Amino acid sequence: xxxxxxxxxxxxxxxxxxxxxxxxxxxxxxxxxxxxxxxxxxxxxxxxxxxxxxxxxxxxxxxxxxxxxxxxxxxxxxxxxxxxxxxxxxxxxxxxxxxxxxxxxxxxxxxxxxxxxxxxxxxxxxxxxxxxxxxxxxxxxxxxxxxxxxxxxxxxxxxxxxxxxxxxxxxxxxxxxxxxxxxxxxxxxxxxxxxxxxxxxxxxxxxxxxxxxxxxxxxxxxxxxxxxxxxxxxxxxxxxxxxxxxxxxxxxxxxxxxxxxxxxxxxxxxxxxxxxxxxxxxxxxxxxxxxxxxxxxxxxxxxxxxxxxxxxxxxxxxxxxxxxxxxxxxxxxxxxxxxxxxxxxxxxxxxxxxxxxxxxxxxxxxxxxxxxxxxxxxxxxxxxxxxxxxxxxxxxxxxxxxxxxxxxxxxxxxxxxxxxxxxxxxxxxxxxxxxxxxxxxxxxxxxxxxxxxxxxxxxxxxxxxxxxxxxxxxxxxxxxxxxxxxxxxxxxxxxxxxxxxxxxxxxxxxxxxxxxxxxxxxxxxxxxxxxxxxxxxxxxxxxxxxxxxxxxxxxxxxxxxxxxxxxxxxxxxxxxxxxxxxxxxxxxxxxxxxxxxxxxxxxxxxxxxxxxxxxxxxxxxxxxxxxxxxxxxxxxxxxxxxxxxxxxxxxxxxxxxxxxxxxxxxxxxxxxxxxxxxxxxxxxxxxxxxxxxxxxxxxxxxxxxxxxxxxxxxxxxxxxxxxxxxxxxxxxxxxxxxxxxxxxxxxxxxxxxxxxxxxxxxxxxxxxxxxxxxxxxxxxxxxxxxxxxxxxxxxxxxxxxxxxxxxxxxxxxxxxxxxxxxxxxxxxxxxxxxxxxxxxxxxxxx
Numbered sequence: 111x112x113x114x115x116x117x118x119x120x121x122x123x124x125x126x127x128x129x130x131x132x133x134x135x136x137x138x139x140x141x142x143x144x145x146x147x148x149x150x151x152x153x154x155x156x157x158x159x160x161x162x163x164x165x166x167x168x169x170x171x172x173x174x175x176x177x178x179x180x181x182x183x184x185x186x187x188x189x190x191x192x193x194x195x196x197x198x199x200x201x202x203x204x205x206x207x208x209x210x211x212x213x214x215x216x217x218x219x220x221x222x223x224x225x226x227x228x229x230x231x232x233x234x235x236x237x238x239x240x241x242x243x244x245x246x247x248x249x250x251x252x253x254x255x256x257x258x259x260x261x262x263x264x265x266x267x268x269x270x271x272x273x274x275x276x277x278x279x280x281x282x283x284x285x286x287x288x289x290x291x292x293x294x295x296x297x298x299x300x301x302x303x304x305x306x307x308x309x310x311x312x313x314x315x316x317x318x319x320x321x322x323x324x325x326x327x328x329x330x331x332x333x334x335x336x337x338x339x340x341x342x343x344x345x346x347x348x349x350x351x352x353x354x355x356x357x358x359x360x361x362x363x364x365x366x367x368x369x370x371x372x373x374x375x376x377x378x379x380x381x382x383x384x385x386x387x388x389x390x391x392x393x394x395x396x397x398x399x400x401x402x403x404x405x406x407x408x409x410x411x412x413x414x415x416x417x418x419x420x421x422x423x424x425x426x427x428x429x430x431x432x433x434x435x436x437x438x439x440x441x442x443x444x445x446x447x448x449x450x451x452x453x454x455x456x457x458x459x460x461x462x463x464x465x466x467x468x469x470x471x472x473x474x475x476x477x478x479x480x481x482x483x484x485x486x487x488x489x490x491x492x493x494x495x496x497x498x499x500x501x502x503x504x505x506x507x508x509x510x511x512x513x514x515x516x517x518x519x520x521x522x523x524x525x526x527x528x529x530x531x532x533x534x535x536x537x538x539x540x541x542x543x544x545x546x547x548x549x550x551x552x553x554x555x556x557x558x559x560x561x562x563x564x565x566x567x568x569x570x571x572x573x574x575x576x577x578x579x580x581x582x583x584x585x586x587x588x589x590x591x592x593x594x595x596x597x598x599x600x601x602x603x604x605x606x607x608x609x610x611x612x613x614x615x616x617x618x619x620x621x622x623x624x625x626x627x628x629x630x631x632x633x634x635x636x637x638x639x640x641x642x643x644x645x646x647x648x649x650x651x652x653x654x655x656x657x658x659x660x661x662x663x664x665x666x667x668x669x670x671x672x673x674x675x676x677x678x679x680x681x682x683x684x685x686x687x688x689x690x691x692x693x694x695x696x697x698x699x700x701x702x703x704x705x706x707x708x709x710x711x712x713x714x715x716x717x718x719x720x721x722x723x724x725x726x727x728x729x730x731x732x733x734x735x736x737x738x739x740x741x742x743x744x745x746x747x748x749x750x751x752x753x754x755x756x757x758x759x760x761x762x763x764x765x766x767x768x769x770x771x772x773x774x775x776x777x778x779x780x781x782x783x784x785x786x787x788x789x790x791x792x793x794x795x796x797x798x799x800x801x802x803x804x805x806x807x808x809x810x811x812x813x814x815x816x817x818x819x820x821x822x823x824x825x826x827x828x829x830x831x832x833x834x835x836x837x838x839x840x841x842x843x844x845x846x847x848x849x850x851x852x853x854x855x856x857x858x859x860x861x862x863x864x865x866x867x868x869x870x871x872x873x874x875x876x877x878x879x880x881x882x883x884x885x886x887x888x889x890x891x892x893x894x895x896x897x898x899x900x901x902x903x904x905x906x907x908x909x910x911x912x913x914x915x916x917x918x919x920x921x922x923x924x925x926x927x928x929x930x931x932x933x934x935x936x937x938x939x940x941x942x943x944x945x946x947x948x949x950x951x952x953x954x955x956x
Contacts, residue, residue, distance in 0.1 A: 122170050124161060127177065128198045132189050134180040136161040137202060140173045147332055148206040149176040150199065150227060152216035155239070157183040165211050172329060177202065179219070186240040187219050188259045192226040203227060209332050212236070213314045217276075221293060222260060224274065231274040232331050235312035237288035244288055263296040271299030275331050277317070279309045279382075281411070302337050304355045305346070308381035308409075316382055320367060321359060346390070356386045361393040368401055377405040385414070389421060396427040396459070403455035419458045428462040441474065449474040465491055469500045472508070479613075481512045481543070489823065503786040503796070506749075510791040514543045515652065516634035520551070526620045526629045529556040529589060532565070533618075533630070540637055549612040554578075554585040555620060556595070557604040565606050566619035566626045575621065580605030639792050643706040647747045648789040648797075649699060655895040661700050663712020667719045671899065675720060678900035679727035682890070685875055685903060686730065691888035692767055693724060694732045694760060696752060696849035698894040699745045702738045720897045732767055734760040743780075747799035748790030749852075750893075754804040755780055757853025765862075768887050772837075777861070778804045804854055806861070814860045818939040820931060820946050824848075826912045827870035828946070830939060836864040843883050846891030847872030855891070863887075869912070873901030876910050882941060908949055916953045924950050 121141045128135040138161075151165035159182045169176035177199060181187055208229035210220035217236030224231040238244065240258050274297065278285045289303075304327075309316035317324035323342055330340055337343060337355070344358035364383040371379040384402040387393045399422045406415040437452035453471035456463055468491035475484035485508050491501040517540055520533035532553035541549065557563050557578050564575040582605035589595045608618070618630040641651045641658075650657050659665035667675065685691055700707040701717065724731050737759045738744035744756030752760070762774055782800040790797040818830040842863045850856045850868055860866045867883055869876070873892035880888065892901065904910035916924060927950050931943055 126161070127202070130189070132159075132182045132185045133187075134159050134161065135177065135198060136180075137175070137177050138162075138166055138170055139175045140170055142173050143175050144173060146205065146207050147174060147334075148203060148208055149174055149332065150208060150210045150220075150223070150229065151176055151178050152187070152210070152212035152219035152223075153178070153180040154213060155184065155186075155215040157181045157185065159183075164213060164216055168325070168328070174332065186215060186238060186258075187222075188240070188257055191259070192223060192261075195223055196226045199227065207334065211328070213312045215239075217312075218263075221274065221296070222263060225271060228272065230272045230331070231276075232328060233274070233276050233293075234314045234317075235278045235282075235285050236276065236293060237285055241288075241292060243292055244284075247287060247291075248284060263292050271297065273299065274301040275304070275337055276301065277304040277306055277313055277327075279307060279311060279313055280305045281307050282311045285311055300353075302353050302355060304337070304343065304357070306357070306382065307385045308378050310378055310382070320379075320383065321357065321364065323357065344391075356390055358391065359387060361387040361391075361395055361398060365395070365398060368398065372401045372405070377408040380405040381409065381411070389414075389417060392421065394425050396425075396429050397432065399425075399427060399459050400433050400455055403459050404451050407451050407455060415458065422459045423461060426461045427459055430456055430460045430463045430467075433460070434463070434467065437470065441470065444477075446474045446477045450478070465495060465498050466500060469504055472501075472504055476504075476508065476511065481508050482547075484508050485512075485823075499783075499785070503791070503798070506786050506788050507791040507796055510639075510788060512542065512544045513639070514792070515540050515637040515639060516543070516546075517637060518549075519633045519635065520618070520630050521633065522629060523617075523631050524627065524629050526555075526627050528620075528622075529593065530620045530629060531555070531585075533632075546613055546634075547611050548609055551608040551612070551618075552606070553608070554580075554582045554605045556589055556593075557601040558599055559601050561601070561622050562624070564621045565608055566621045566628075567608055567610060567612070567616060568619070568628075569610075569612055569616040574610055576606050576608045578604050578606045580607060640789050641708055643700075643708050645706065645747075647699075647703070647706045648787075648793075649707055650750050650789065650895070653895065655898050657698060657700070657895045658709060660716045660895060660898065661698065661707070661711055662709050663715050665898070666714065666716050672719070672723065675723045675900045676727070678902065679724050679729050681903040682724075682729050682875070683727050685877070685880065685888070689880065689885060689888050690768060691875075691890065692730050692732050692764055694764060694846070694889055694891040695721075695734075695897070696760070696847075696852075696855075696891060696893045697733070697735045697738065699750060701735055701894060702745055702756075703742065717894055717897055720900075730767060732760065732763045734763055737763060743802045746785075746787065746801045748785070748797055749787030749799075749801070750789060751787075751849055751852035752855075753802045754853045755802045757849070757855035758804065758858060761855060761858040764889060770838075774858075774862075777807060779807055780804050814857075818934065818942055820942065821927075822870075822915050822946075824915075825870050825872075826915045827868075828912075828942060829868045830942070831860040831866045831868070833860055833862075833864055833866075837862045839864045840886035841865040841867070841883055842887045842889065843867045843869070843880065843885035844889045844891065845869050845871045845873075845875055846889070847893055847896070849893055850891055859889075871901075871910065871912060872896055874910070875901070875903045876905075876907055876912060877903060878906045907945055908952065913949050913953075916950050919950075919953070921954060924954050 123139040125137045127137055149165065149169050153163050159180050161178065163178055163180055166176055166178050208227050210224045210227060210229045210231045212220040213234040215238055217233035218238040220231045220233045221236055242258055276289065278289055280286050306313045306316060314324060317327065331337060338345065342358050343355050346354040346356055368380050368383040380401055384398050388398055388402055399418065403415060403418055406418060433452065433456050437449050437456065440449035440452055450471065453467055453474060456467050468487050472484040472487040475487065488501045488505045488508065491498060518536050520537045533551045536551055553565060555578060563578045567574045581602050583602055585604050586597060586600050586602050589600060590597050612632055614634045616632040617628050619626040619628040637652050639652055640648050643649055656665050682693065704711050721731060721733065738756045741755060744752055744759060746753050765774065780802045783803045784798050785801045786796045786798045790799065813835050814831050814833045816829060817832050820828045840863050842859045844850055844856050847870065856866065856868045873890060873896060875890055907913065928947050931947050934943060
């Protein structure tokens with residue numbers, strides 16, 4: 111065994127073994143050297159071209175003789191062949207236990223020269239960026255391709271190698287590739303690998319400064335000890351590979367350093383300290399788990415975050431207050447990006463936390479205009495508690511923000527050097543907020559043949575480029591006819607299509623051969639979406655269905671629409687001959703409460719026209735306008751939908767039309783609840799009002815169980831409710847829109863019927879589902895403002911709008927949907943699992 115005592119660096123003999131224009135090799139021999147070990151240390155990639163560098167002082171401090179192989183910057187040791195180095199060093203290595211030692215390029219050299227020097231190699235983050243295999247994967251560097259003179263490492267050496275040791279960060283893609291694809295295939299002897307997740311490149315600073323283990327690790331290897339037996343090293347039991355190891359460090363040893371790194375936002379550093387202790391050694395610490403989760407999320411390591419969440423959930427972490435305090439601090443400082451990360455990690459790590467966390471996360475998403483994500487978070491919250499008022503109110507707010515309308519203006523701010531026309535079709539149009547996520551702007555320009563031209567778009571501190579690649583012979587003709595240009599000089603591919611997220615202040619530029627002229631800017635003018643009536647009652651306005659014009663009689667059915675309604679009425683009647691079907695109109699609020707509306711009703715209105723057509727075709731229509739007009743509480747000030755009272759009145763009319771004469775009022779009582787509503791949420795700040803809400807007097811009637819929910823939002827949603835204590839052992843099939851669930855309209859049927867199927871498809875029927883259910887009753891509901899166009903009787907699900915949401919999904923979202931629907935428990939609804947699963951798969955690109 112060697113005795114490594116401290117010694118002064120000055121107490122060593124120094125001898126120059128070789129020197130050229132690019133390489134400098136020196137021997138440092140401590141006066142107090144003992145044992146037979148000698149270290150050959152290799153310079154790093156930057157090259158010091160000096161007698162001292164990487165590893166020299168360390169070796170001398172421990173009385174180890176060391177040969178330092180130095181080079182000039184970025185020569186990559188290519189001028190030192192194995193034979194040359196052997197000839198230089200051999201006289202000094204006779205009878206010695208030789209260890210090659212290096213980091214990064216020096217680590218590569220330690221491996222490359224180990225066989226010719228009959229050495230054991232200790233390599234930290236080894237890689238050679240001049241290696242052609244590395245350059246092919248990651249691109250070229252400043253080194254000329256033709257000067258890589260070394261033999262390739264990625265084939266096994268014929269001779270038996272000595273024991274080697276490697277340490278690197280497997281999450282550094284370049285280091286991981288080089289080790290697995292270049293170094294590992296070359297190994298032909300025993301070796302061990304210490305993986306240091308998130309320690310970055312190189313890993314030496316982490317080992318020496320963060321965990322103070324480089325010295326005992328290196329000295330143990332130099333001494334010839336088995337690395338795998340060290341107390342601070344443990345095998346990766348889960349990997350099954352005997353050669354792979356992690357550090358075995360107590361969490362308390364690194365926790366204070368992790369806190370400092372977390373406070374400074376050094377996310378990778380936090381991960382390097384906490385990942386192995388928490389994930390693989392299963393240390394329990396709510397604080398550490400939260401810090402690691404934030405760090406992994408910030409660094410984009412989603413798989414590792416999922417793994418952490420699985421481990422953390424087993425420990426039932428519930429002390430969330432410190433984490434929520436950090437998140438609230440970020441919110442108060444308007445640092446919403448950080449706040450999102452913090453709220454997300456609270457949800458992922460802790461087993462118990464207030465539902466308000468979901469609302470705060472959604473609020474942060476709203477502040478960054480990520481409305482779809484906000485909606486998803488709120489729906490996740492409502493899956494836990496469907497009546498959680500803050501989530502319901504904010505969901506209304508999100509819906510209003512996404513539906514918010516703007517008039518688009520694309521204004522020229524500078525004359526381009528050549529003819530450039532942009533956005534003439536979209537300029538002046540009205541778009542919704544959600545359409546701005548992928549707004550399409552068309553244009554064309556004077557493009558000379560041979561020029562490389564594009565439209566530059568600057569938005570949210572990011573510049574994107576869209577090439578002129580659309581054939582526009584009409585534009586060329588214009589340029590020739592109007593401007594007298596030579597057609598032979600013009601490219602016919604002069605059209606462009608911009609399609610990306612755009613918003614207020616987005617700039618457009620004309621880019622030719624790398625030079626950009628910023629010529630246009632986009633601006634948005636909000637469009638009023640509501641009007642105030644008497645007593646501050648709010649009503650919808652400027653909607654695509656022209657609600658105001660429908661009510662005043664300015665908008666009526668033309669002859670084509672009348673024919674379309676007649677055709678639909680006949681199709682509906684054919685269905686109703688076999689099944690007891692009703693057509694239910696959820697009235698517009700202004701129709702029910704015209705005295706509160708600021709406009710007068712026309713003598714003839716569109717709704718009257720539709721009702722007459724349906725009546726003439728013997729369609730059974732339920733129109734609760736008269737019943738709801740008797741009670742102002744059937745609607746409420748800040749929403750377009752009926753309240754629970756209004757929905758209940760419509761329910762009773764349906765039951766009467768079906769032939770049920772029970773006294774349904776005795777089952778319910780109603781109370782006021784303050785809500786924002788879809789109109790109140792359009793104001794800033796949002797305003798609320800009192801909505802009448804129902805409750806059951808006999809709770810036993812409420813034993814309704816949802817056995818199937820395809821989790822599709824809005825059009826395409828399908829939910830099945832069963833009631834074992836129902837009064838009527840019958841099936842009701844409901845097709846409709848938002849008013850099915852608004853006011854509990856569909857819910858009322860679930861209290862009294864054993865099976866209720868609720869499908870979001872306003873005003874239409876799908877015969878495939880009707881034939882499967884063979885329902886006792888069918889209800890087809892639509893909102894009055896939708897009467898501008900008739901619904902349809904569709905033959906199949908795939909041929910109907912029920913699959914509309916699938917068309918908007920990405921391939922990953924489609925596959926996730928199929929997986930989630932197949933995981934639903936109730937096998938009795940296997941028909942719908944297969945129906946919607948197959949429908950989603952039909953949109954997956956093979």
